[in-house]
Amino acid sequence: MATATPGRRSVVLFVRSLSPTETPATSHVERVRDLEDAGRVADASVAVWGREIELSTRARRTRAGQCVLDRVADFRAWADERGVSMEPFFDARERSSAMTGEEFAALRLPVCCLAEYEGDELAHVAPYSTGEAICTVADRLDRLDRGGSEGALDRIGAMRGVRGD
Numbered sequence: 001m002a003t004a005t006p007g008r009r010s011v012v013l014f015v016r017s018l019s020p021t022e023t024p025a026t027s028h029v030e031r032v033r034d035l036e037d038a039g040r041v042a043d044a045s046v047a048v049w050g051r052e053i054e055l056s057t058r059a060r061r062t063r064a065g066q067c068v069l070d071r072v073a074d075f076r077a078w079a080d081e082r083g084v085s086m087e088p089f090f091d092a093r094e095r096s097s098a099m100t101g102e103e104f105a106a107l108r109l110p111v112c113c114l115a116e117y118e119g120d121e122l123a124h125v126a127p128y129s130t131g132e133a134i135c136t137v138a139d140r141l142d143r144l145d146r147g148g149s150e151g152a153l154d155r156i157g158a159m160r161g162v163r164g165d
Helices: 024-037 063-082 137-145
Strands: 009-015 043-048 052-054 091-096 103-108 112-118 121-126
Touching: 009 024, 009 137, 024 043, 024 112, 024 137, 052 063, 063 112, 063 121, 112 137, 121 137
Parallel strands: 009 043
Antiparallel strands: 009 112, 052 103, 091 103, 112 121
């Protein structure tokens, strides 16, 4: 989690990969850095979290697994408090191991997720759905670029993809 000067936003962009090919993630990484350079946010960082994580105690035994599962729990609590949904961006599904055949539950993570903090408090997360509209990472980056970081939820009408780009 990022910390920042009180009253100033800090952002963390979570991505599945830092692939050199042009993807929404690579574009968002550049935009997050530009926001910091322009002083629109106090601090910006990028974290790689992979494609999915097993929903088990086994995943919690690693520092990386614990961190991802804790962040997702924070994001879901943020969404619940505001009456919005993290679905379908965080999608739990049953999987089976190709090597052992063992069944397990896994959480598929979005291609990108933007977490905004006021100090140590989670202030906003994208992507999310209101049931009628979706706020994407691109939508939030646009809002931050325009200087808006208010706590009110965005009511974005255009759907730009359900993978969290």
